[in-house]
Amino acid sequence: MDQFLENLNDAQREAVIFGEGPLLVLAGAGSGKTRVLTHRVAHIVARGDAEPFEITAVTFTNKAAREMRERAETLVRDGRGLGGAFLGTFHRWALEVLRRWPEAAGLPRRFSILDPDDQRALMTRLLKEERIDTKDHPPRAVLGRISGHVNRMEGVERLEARSGDNRAQITARLWNRYTKEKKALGAVDFDDMLAQTLDVLRREEVVRKAVMRRARYLLVDEFQDTNKLQMKMLLTVLAGGGNITAVGDEDQSIYRWRGAEMDNILGFEKHFAGAHIVSLERNYRSTQPILEASGALIAQNIRRHGKTLFTEQDGGEPVRLFVADDERHEARWTVDRISELESEHGLGEMAVLMRTNAQTRPFEEELMRRRIAYRVVGGLRFWQRAEVKDALAYLRQVVRPDDEVAFRRVVNVPARGIGAATIDVLKKHAAGAKALLPVAARDLPESLMPRARVALGRYFELLDEAQSQREILDPADFVGWLLETTGLLGLYDGDEEEKVVRRENLRQLASAVAEASAQGQTLEDFLDGVALFEDSDEETSPDVVRLMTLHGAKGMEFDVVFVAGMEDGLLPHANSREEEEGVEEERRLAYVGMTRARRWLGLTAARRRFLFGQSQNTQLSRFLLDISADQFEDVSDQPWQMAPSDEPEEFGTVVASRGRHQQRSAGSADSAPPIPSRRSTGRKIGAVVTDGSGVGWRPGDRVRHRRFGTGVVLSCRGRGPQLQLVVYFDRGGRKTLVPTIAKLEKL
DNA sequence: GCTTGCGGTATTTTT
DNA sequence: TACCGCAAGC
Numbered sequence: 001m002d003q004f005l006e007n008l009n010d011a012q013r014e015a016v017i018f019g020e021g022p023l024l025v026l027a028g029a030g031s032g033k034t035r036v037l038t039h040r041v042a043h044i045v046a047r048g049d050a051e052p053f054e055i056t057a058v059t060f061t062n063k064a065a066r067e068m069r070e071r072a073e074t075l076v077r078d079g080r081g082l083g084g085a086f087l088g089t090f091h092r093w094a095l096e097v098l099r100r101w102p103e104a105a106g107l108p109r110r111f112s113i114l115d116p117d118d119q120r121a122l123m124t125r126l127l128k129e130e131r132i133d134t135k136d137h138p139p140r141a142v143l144g145r146i147s148g149h150v151n152r153m154e155g156v157e158r159l160e161a162r163s164g165d166n167r168a169q170i171t172a173r174l175w176n177r178y179t180k181e182k183k184a185l186g187a188v189d190f191d192d193m194l195a196q197t198l199d200v201l202r203r204e205e206v207v208r209k210a211v212m213r214r215a216r217y218l219l220v221d222e223f224q225d226t227n228k229l230q231m232k233m234l235l236t237v238l239a240g241g242g243n244i245t246a247v248g249d250e251d252q253s254i255y256r257w258r259g260a261e262m263d264n265i266l267g268f269e270k271h272f273a274g275a276h277i278v279s280l281e282r283n284y285r286s287t288q289p290i291l292e293a294s295g296a297l298i299a300q301n302i303r304r305h306g307k308t309l310f311t312e313q314d315g316g317e318p319v320r321l322f323v324a325d326d327e328r329h330e331a332r333w334t335v336d337r338i339s340e341l342e343s344e345h346g347l348g349e350m351a352v353l354m355r356t357n358a359q360t361r362p363f364e365e366e367l368m369r370r371r372i373a374y375r376v377v378g379g380l381r382f383w384q385r386a387e388v389k390d391a392l393a394y395l396r397q398v399v400r401p402d403d404e405v406a407f408r409r410v411v412n413v414p415a416r417g418i419g420a421a422t423i424d425v426l427k428k429h430a431a432g433a434k435a436l437l438p439v440a441a442r443d444l445p446e447s448l449m450p451r452a453r454v455a456l457g458r459y460f461e462l463l464d465e466a467q468s469q470r471e472i473l474d475p476a477d478f479v480g481w482l483l484e485t486t487g488l489l490g491l492y493d494g495d496e497e498e499k500v501v502r503r504e505n506l507r508q509l510a511s512a513v514a515e516a517s518a519q520g521q522t523l524e525d526f527l528d529g530v531a532l533f534e535d536s537d538e539e540t541s542p543d544v545v546r547l548m549t550l551h552g553a554k555g556m557e558f559d560v561v562f563v564a565g566m567e568d569g570l571l572p573h574a575n576s577r578e579e580e581e582g583v584e585e586e587r588r589l590a591y592v593g594m595t596r597a598r599r600w601l602g603l604t605a606a607r608r609r610f611l612f613g614q615s616q617n618t619q620l621s622r623f624l625l626d627i628s629a630d631q632f633e634d635v636s637d638q639p640w641q642m643a644p645s646d647e648p649e650e651f652g653t654v655v656a657s658r659g660r661h662q663q664r665s666a667g668s669a670d671s672a673p674p675i676p677s678r679r680s681t682g683r684k685i686g687a688v689v690t691d692g693s694g695v696g697w698r699p700g701d702r703v704r705h706r707r708f709g710t711g712v713v714l715s716c717r718g719r720g721p722q723l724q725l726v727v728y729f730d731r732g733g734r735k736t737l738v739p740t741i742a743k744l745e746k747l
Numbered sequence: 748g749c750t751t752g753c754g755g756t757a758t759t760t761t762t
Numbered sequence: 763t764a765c766c767g768c769a770a771g772c
Contacts, residue, residue: 060762061761061762089762090762116761135755135756135767138757190762193762194762254760255762257759257761258762355760356758356759357759358758358764420748422748451748532762533761549760549761552761573760574759576759610763612757612763613758614763
């Protein structure tokens with residue numbers, strides 16, 4: 001009766017045909033998660049269980065939303081179609097509510113959206129006004145803290161209550177100011193979109209009912225990445241008896257830093273009584289060796305349901321490990337492999353994944369040198385480029401004349417002689433008039449310097465003319481006109497590479513507007529899409545090597561994958577090493593990277609890396625110890641074997657070590673020195689060395705470890721965060737530990 | 748009001 | 763290293 005069930009395995013089918021009630025699909029990497037989602041949507045429609053408009057499917061990324069829409073539409077092409085169903089990101093879902101009922105949220109009709117740049121600019125301004133040193137409280141850090149509280153649904157009061165805590169007090173003060181300011185500006189940031197929507201859903205029955213009607217079947221992708229706020233939104237909407245289908249994989253939860261709560265997926269049955277759970281464990285993506293190595297890695301995590309992926313295809317290339325001398329060597333080796341593998345797989349089927357954006361550079365240089373086409377995915381985004389943002393600000397100013405954020409950004413771009421002093425005068429005037437800056441500025445107050453007054457007058461004439469041109473011209477021509485007339489394009493006259501690129505970017509923006517309008521979007525729709533990062537089409541030139549972060553790679557797959565920078569400090573990242581939870585998340589990140597590979601997987605590291613402005617010795621990632629030596633092939637010039645089972649029972653405990661230095665150290669008392677660096681090996685025995693948190697250590701110190709009990713320090717290696725101690729425990733024998741990570745206590 | 752250059756500093760991931 | 767903010771000079 002329905003053709004959607006034919007190409008599914010038993011578990012997939014079970015999930016697809018499941019009827020009403022809560023359903024959790026634990027979908028391992030490459031197990032056909034999107035397939036299940038799309039087929040389930042198609043099945044529901046085909047069986048007539050619900051009308052398309054009663055289906056809401058939310059994803060975490062635009063990419064996923066796009067893919068789901070395309071694939072689901074293909075499936076139901078012959079049927080009634082999917083029109084009316086909502087398939088989009090959480091933020092899009094929320095934005096549509098706020099756009100439709102702005103007054104319910106106390107927002108103006110054309111409220112604007114603050115992107116991270118706008119937020120930072122605003123926070124910087126507030127810090128100045130509050131006379132708080134941006135060095136002690138960097139705007140980004142303050143915003144990060146606020147965002148954390150919002151996503152965990154903690155109110156300001158809670159922060160204010162921490163009376164002894166100075167930082168909390170300052171954060172609370174700024175948070176209040178920030179909230180007020182956004183309200184005055186008629187603007188929302190990303191978090192507000194969700195928070196205010198939840199608010200409206202709870203308060204306004206009309207809105208809630210309307211949203212519920214459209215979510216009789218509510219499907220949630222990447223459920224492991226939902227945070228408390230999102231969970232509350234789901235619960236609120238489901239209170240009307242909707243049916244939730246959550247699809248996710250706790251092993252791929254990589255957004256803890258953004259508030260993702262693994263408890264949402266790990267404790268699904270607690271939130272949804274009587275939930276039915278289906279596990280998808282058959283992997284269709286990767287070869288046996290890739291699955292085994294990644295499976296061994298992730299098995300070390302404690303917080304998981306625990307599934308074991310299997311595949312029915314056997315054989316395949318072994319996973320390669322290459323330890324390079326430095327990051328350039330790492331890039332060279334990687335690109336060598338890329339050229340070898342190109343004929344078999346094609347450039348478009350290869351990707352180099354890394355922890356941080358900054359790591360792309362040596363790879364870019366090497367690829368460029370070898371004239372191999374590549375593309376950095378998600379790096380500096382097109383929409384974040386200054387010239388594009390300026391152009392967008394003009395568009396925002398046209399769409400919403402009282403958009404103060406946009407006004408501040410472009411009133412003096414190109415330079416018109418309206419600088420900080422003028423803005424100060426205008427601010428005073430606006431405060432008196434109780435109006436937003438761009439509105440008050442229209443008065444051209446007497447208090448302005450004559451020159452500024454004239455300049456400002458011209459600016460508003462320009463805007464007024466833009467308004468009328470907008471009526472006359474089609475959107476693409478209008479943008480062209482605007483770029484020309486504002487002088488934005490003129491800023492980049494000349495033959496310099498950079499200027500040519502910028503002009504090209506502006507032209508691209510114009511064509512993006514054209515495209516959007518061809519699809520029936522208004523300028524307002526277009527700007528919303530931009531604000532939500534709904535990048536039109538990233539994939540215009542498919543046959544190129546992709547360079548991207550591990551986060552950016554989620555949901556993708558390639559024949560050939562390199563995970564670069566397998567070093568402690570990078571993966572796991574130094575900022576996440578301190579707590580167990582952080583390390584587990586980093587391990588998941590490594591796991592996500594490895595499981596992107598279908599046929600060929602390479603793991604690379606560098607012994608020395610240029611970081612923080614200088615070349616530093618590195619340590620092999622502890623995650624390589626999670627994978628047993630026979631699960632990969634070390635193809636380094638000088639192989640670095642892993643320590644034999646010095647048992648990694650507790651992470652953060654055993655340090656990646658050995659290799660070619662093993663012979664030398666084998667007989668010595670303090671066996672197994674961690675990858676020695678030239679600098680640290682010279683350290684005198686007996687000297688006090690400080691660890692990452694400033695505690696001093698020396699051989700002979702008595703220590704306590706929460707597992708191994710008491711012991712004595714035999715020797716120290718490295719210093720600072722790199723400091724490793726060899727400790728002889730009364731029970732448990734000799735261990736190599738990083739004191740800050742192992743939470744070693746000095747007695 | 749704008750531009751330049753200096754020095755200090757912070758380096759994760761993104762809807 | 764690379765960026766940013768700030769101060770001094772135009």
